[in-house]
Amino acid sequence: MSLFQLALANLTASKLTSAVNILMLALGTAIIAVLLIVTAQLSSALTKNAAGIDLVIGAEGSPLQLVLAGVYHADVPPGNIASTEVDRWLGHPMVASAIPLSLGDSYRGFRIVGTTPEYLSLYNLNFSEGTLWRQPFDAVIGYEVAQSTSLKVGDSFSGSHGLIGDVAVINQQAHEHARYRITGALAPTGSVADSLILTSTQSVWLMHASENGNPDHNADRDNGNDNGNDNDNDNDNDHQKTHTENHEVNHRQNKARHDHHDKKGPDHGTVDQRHDEAEADRQLASSHGEEITLLLVQLSSPLGALTLPREVNAEADLQAASPAYEITRLLKIVGVGLNWVNAFAGILVLGAGLSIFAALYSSLSARRRDLAVMRCLGATRLDLFYLLFLEGFLLTAGGVTAGLTFAHGGVEILSWWLGQAQGISLSGWAWVPTEYLLIAGLLLLGSVTAMLPAWQAYQTNVARTLSTH
Amino acid sequence: MNANDPPVLQVRNLAFQYDQPLLDIDTFLVARGECVGLIGPSGCGKTTFIHLIAGLLKPTRGSIQVNGIDLSQLTETQTDRLRGQSIGIVFQRLYLIPSLSVIDNLTLAQSLSRVSVDKPYAIQLLEQLGVGELLNSKPYQLSQGQAQRVAIARSLAHRPSLVMADEPTSALDDKNAQEAIAILRTMTQTAGAALAIVTHDQRVRDQVDRVFNLGSDQ
Numbered sequence: 271m272s273l274f275q276l277a278l279a280n281l282t283a284s285k286l287t288s289a290v291n292i293l294m295l296a297l298g299t300a301i302i303a304v305l306l307i308v309t310a311q312l313s314s315a316l317t318k319n320a321a322g323i324d325l326v327i328g329a330e331g332s333p334l335q336l337v338l339a340g341v342y343h344a345d346v347p348p349g350n351i352a353s354t355e356v357d358r359w360l361g362h363p364m365v366a367s368a369i370p371l372s373l374g375d376s377y378r379g380f381r382i383v384g385t386t387p388e389y390l391s392l393y394n395l396n397f398s399e400g401t402l403w404r405q406p407f408d409a410v411i412g413y414e415v416a417q418s419t420s421l422k423v424g425d426s427f428s429g430s431h432g433l434i435g436d437v438a439v440i441n442q443q444a445h446e447h448a449r450y451r452i453t454g455a456l457a458p459t460g461s462v463a464d465s466l467i468l469t470s471t472q473s474v475w476l477m478h479a480s481e482n483g484n485p486d487h488n489a490d491r492d493n494g495n496d497n498g499n500d501n502d503n504d505n506d507n508d509h510q511k512t513h514t515e516n517h518e519v520n521h522r523q524n525k526a527r528h529d530h531h532d533k534k535g536p537d538h539g540t541v542d543q544r545h546d547e548a549e550a551d552r553q554l555a556s557s558h559g560e561e562i563t564l565l566l567v568q569l570s571s572p573l574g575a576l577t578l579p580r581e582v583n584a585e586a587d588l589q590a591a592s593p594a595y596e597i598t599r600l601l602k603i604v605g606v607g608l609n610w611v612n613a614f615a616g617i618l619v620l621g622a623g624l625s626i627f628a629a630l631y632s633s634l635s636a637r638r639r640d641l642a643v644m645r646c647l648g649a650t651r652l653d654l655f656y657l658l659f660l661e662g663f664l665l666t667a668g669g670v671t672a673g674l675t676f677a678h679g680g681v682e683i684l685s686w687w688l689g690q691a692q693g694i695s696l697s698g699w700a701w702v703p704t705e706y707l708l709i710a711g712l713l714l715l716g717s718v719t720a721m722l723p724a725w726q727a728y729q730t731n732v733a734r735t736l737s738t739h
Numbered sequence: 740m741n742a743n744d745p746p747v748l749q750v751r752n753l754a755f756q757y758d759q760p761l762l763d764i765d766t767f768l769v770a771r772g773e774c775v776g777l778i779g780p781s782g783c784g785k786t787t788f789i790h791l792i793a794g795l796l797k798p799t800r801g802s803i804q805v806n807g808i809d810l811s812q813l814t815e816t817q818t819d820r821l822r823g824q825s826i827g828i829v830f831q832r833l834y835l836i837p838s839l840s841v842i843d844n845l846t847l848a849q850s851l852s853r854v855s856v857d858k859p860y861a862i863q864l865l866e867q868l869g870v871g872e873l874l875n876s877k878p879y880q881l882s883q884g885q886a887q888r889v890a891i892a893r894s895l896a897h898r899p900s901l902v903m904a905d906e907p908t909s910a911l912d913d914k915n916a917q918e919a920i921a922i923l924r925t926m927t928q929t930a931g932a933a934l935a936i937v938t939h940d941q942r943v944r945d946q947v948d949r950v951f952n953l954g955s956d957q
Contacts (some may be wrong), residue, residue, distance in 0.1 A: 271847040271856070276839065283838035643834040646793060647853035648823015648897070650816050734789040736830070 273653060274492070277660040284633065291626050292668040295712070298618030300675025300680065302708060305608055307681050310702040313601055316342070319462045322392050324575060327351070327359060327368070327582055328564030333591035335598060340371060340564040341593050343381050347373055350561040351588060353471075359565060361584075364574030370562040374476040375429035380415045382429045382450070382467045384474030384562075392566065393463040399423050400454030406476050409469040413458035426451045429467075429477070448477055475560050485531035490649035492513040513550055544683075619712065623719045626665050630658060630723035654727040662720020663713070670712045674705070703721055745807035746770050747825075747901045747933045748792065753801035758922045761787055764801070768949060769901065774924055774934040778954030785937045786831075788953060789903050793826055794818035807899070808901055823852030827894030827932065829904040833886050835878040841865065842874040843890050845896040852897040864892040867929070868922065884915065891923060895930045902927050903935045908943060921948045 273426055281288045319342055326340040331348025353370070360368045369392060372384030374592060383389070387402055388412075400423040403410060423518075426449040450469060458464055499602060567590075568699035575592065582590035641654050682698025750767040754760065763782040769775055779785055790796040792803055794810045803810045805825050810818060835844050845861035865871045867889040870881075878886060887907070894902050904923055908916035920936065920943060927934040935944055935955075944950055 271839065271843045271850050275843075276836075276847060279838045279843070639834060640836050643830065643836070644847075644851060645795065645819070646822070646828050646830075647848045647893075648819055650819045652816075653851065732795045733787070736790070737786050 274660060275519045277657055277664055280633075280637075280657075281661055281664060283627075287629050287633075288665060288668075291622060291629055291665050292672055294625055295619065295622035295666065295669025296676055298622055298711060299670050299708070300676035301615035301618065302612060303674055303677030303705060304680055305612060306702050306704050307500055307677060307698075307700070308684075308696065309601075309605075309608065310704070311681075311696050311700065313597070315318035315460075316597045316601075317594075318460070320597065322568060323566045323593050324569040325567040325578060325582075325590045325592055326564055327355065327567055327588060327590050330587050330589045333589060334596045336564060336589065336591045337593045337596040339373065340566060341462070343383075343466065344374075347563045348589075349587075350563055351565075353560040353562050355588070356562065356565060359390065359567065362578070362581075364571055364578045365558070365567055366570035367568040369566040370471055371564050371566065372471050372561075372562045374474065375431055375477065377415075377427050377429050377450075377467055378419050379420070380412070380465055380467050382409070382469060382474070384469055384471040386471065389468060389566075392568075393459060393461050395459060395463055396457045397454045398457040398605075400452070403453055403468075403470050403473070406470060406473045407448055407450050408453040408473070409467050410454040410456060411452055412456050412466045412468070414464040415467055416455050421452055423452050423455055463584065471562060484725050569641040619715070622669060623666075623715050626662055626716065627719045627723070629665075630662050630720060631726070634723050634726055638730060638735050641730045642732040645730065645732040646736070651728045651730075654726045654730060658724035658727040659720045662723065663716055666713055666716025666719070669716075670709055674709070744771060745804070745912055746774075747806060748935070749802075749804040749807075750792070753791070753803065755784065755787060755791060756799050762791070762953075764788075764953075769933050772928065772931060772933055774927070774948045775936070776947035776950045777935060777937045777953050778941065778943065778950055779939060781939055783939075783953050783954070785939070785953055786905055789828065789905055789937055792901075792903065793822050793828065795822075797932065820853060823898065824854060825900050827897065827899035827902040829887075829890050829894045831906040831909060832888040835881075835886060835889060835893070837878050838866055840875045840877055841870070841881070844878070844889065845893050848893050848896045852899075854897045857896075860898075861892070861896050862912045864895055864926070864930075865889070867926065868892050872903065879948055882943050883910070887919060888922070891926055895926060895932065898930065899932055901933045901935065903937060904939070906938050907936060908938060908940045913942065916940065917946065 320337075323341055326336050327335045328347055329349030329351050335345050335348050339347035356368060356370045359365050367388060369386055369388045370384075370722065371389070373381060375382040389395075390402070397410075397414075398413070400410070402408075414737075419427075428449045450467070450473070456463065551620075567578075569578065579590040579592065582588050629726060641649075644654065644657075645651075678698040680698070681696055685696035685698060688696065746768045748767070748769040750764055753762060753764040755762040755765075777785065777788065789798065791798055792805070794805075797811075805821060808821060810821070813821060829843070835841075836847060839847060842858070842861060842865070845864070846856050846858055849856045849861065862871065862874065865874065865888075868891060870885050870888045870892070873881065873885060873889070875887075878889070881889065895903075907919050907923060909934070911919055923934060923936065924946065936947060
């Protein structure tokens with residue numbers, strides 16, 4: 271029967287108090303640990319998805335929006351730019367590569383992205399089956415797309431208008447006239463590319479060119495207020511349909527229409543294939559009337575990070591945004607909110623520390639006699655100190671262990687629940703280095719907490735205790 | 740037992756006082772294996788005497804030697820060691836550790852006294868005392884009589900050379916008091932330890948080798 275076993279026996283003898291203390295500490299620990307794990311995995315996922323992309327060049331608007339749209343596919347793009355921009359910036363001495371993306375359509379919530387084969391090498395995408403597109407309307411699907419739609423190589427589907435799941439208003443019409451054929455399926459990468467349908471830029475152009483003149487085929491964006499009107503083409507819902515149509519009527523009255531080729535739409539329209547005669551002259555500005563949404567740029571020299579954005583931003587209607595910078599900015603904004611959650615968890619942890627202290631201290635007066643008897647049995651003062659310290663330490667260690675188990679289990683459950691949203695896959699099995707710091711800090715807190723009761727135990731006056739009890 | 744061995748306990752010229760003089764003992768010796776009754780009225784300092792011998796209190800004057808070792812020469816930790824290894828105490832109120840089972844109370848005593856934990860010996864003691872089937876019981880599950888037997892077993896678990904019992908019979912009727920002393924005697928004799936019974940109970944007189952009067956009537 272060692273002191274360690276005695277400490278354990280003492281703690282289990284007062285099960286309720288011990289359990290409550292451990293639980294309190296566990297809750298505080300779990301909240302802090304979840305924040306650590308999630309923010310670490312989130313920022314590593316954000317960094318991973320932006321790896322290799324130094325700049326995003328697109329239409330003028332919010333740079334964060336441009337990055338979210340172009341790199342993370344989590345927002346609609348601010349507008350379109352002329353396809354001539356590709357060659358222009360690709361020819362720039364500071365640019366190593368520039369990959370065009372054309373956005374605007376989706377299939378069951380997965381974005382259809384018109385791009386070049388270089389996009390696949392940017393994300394190190396490999397085929398699990400099939401090959402790259404060879405002709406217009408050939409498409410390659412990401413791993414998540416294949417998983418949740420059961421589409422496979424050889425199948426065909428028709429895209430619908432708008433970026434479903436994001437902010438876009440669509441009507442019920444799909445691009446039924448032209449169907450995509452799947453020529454390849456991609457292996458999982460854990461990046462945002464898993465949730466994309468890739469095709470050639472040309473496919474997107476042809477898709478929309480062939481629909482010119484269809485006055486009802488409109489896709490508007492209403493500055494983020496139309497979430498409720500998002501509609502999935504493959505999931506008809508009468509109520510929603512009516513709602514969408516009503517909305518569209520109002521919307522048309524209030525807003526200038528813009529079309530697919532309009533890069534200066536007042537409300538940053540994404541993709542629209544309708545030619546508006548009033549906008550025809552603007553269309554002439556781009557040589558073939560063809561547009562892309564944005565360019566993912568890799569710089570040839572770090573110096574470009576300074577000079578190129580300045581050059582791009584000097585252009586009317588163009589902007590360059592740095593994913594690294596925008597994401598740092600975003601995390602900073604989110605960080606302010608997280609600080610409050612952290613502060614709350616910190617208070618919880620401190621409360622748990624105080625509670626452990628109170629439990630030890632009050633048990634001390636009840637157990638003073640036992641401690642005196644232990645001295646009579648040969649225990650030294652230091653033994654008693656060690657015993658009380660050990661009890662505090664064990665409570666803390668129990669709370670920390672339980673808290674970390676909750677945290678990792680919780681993140682794992684969260685990851686199943688979320689699936690792989692926007693290329694961010696969480697895992698409860700990964701350790702964040704800062705967790706070690708958390709463990710060390712909490713154990714220190716527990717040690718400090720146990721110190722005073724332990725000192726009191728050390729001071730036990732055996733003769734007096736035994737003659738007064 | 741060697742005739743040249745020092746007495747288990749030698750007390751010489753001992754005085755102790757809190758506010759006023761409490762104890763004043765000229766000479767008190769306990770030989771190996773001897774059974775002595777220290778008898779005195781309430782408030783004569785019996786428990787204080789036990790604490791002095793155990794080194795838990797320092798005498799105002801005089802010397803105490805346990806197995807020939809002068810307690811005044813020892814550091815506190817050394818005193819703790821000596822107490823743990825040489826002395827076993829049966830407390831008046833027994834004081835078993837409530838969170839531990841019967842057997843764990845015994846092995847804790849062994850481990851705190853820094854002798855090696857000898858669980859078979861602990862079990863043997865409990866069996867000799869007729870409480871061998873209560874090994875895994877908690878103290879609160881024991882009757883008063885069972886608890887006293889466990890307390891006696893605990894005082895012997897680390898093979899001390901002197902067992903001191905503080906008022907072991909105060910709460911017992913004549914029959915049980917007699918039986919308790921008999922058990923203490925038998926057990927300490929079997930274990931080869933000397934026994935000092937500190938009590939105000941005159942019934943103990945007949946069952947001990949020798950009586951030493953504590954207090955004013957000395």
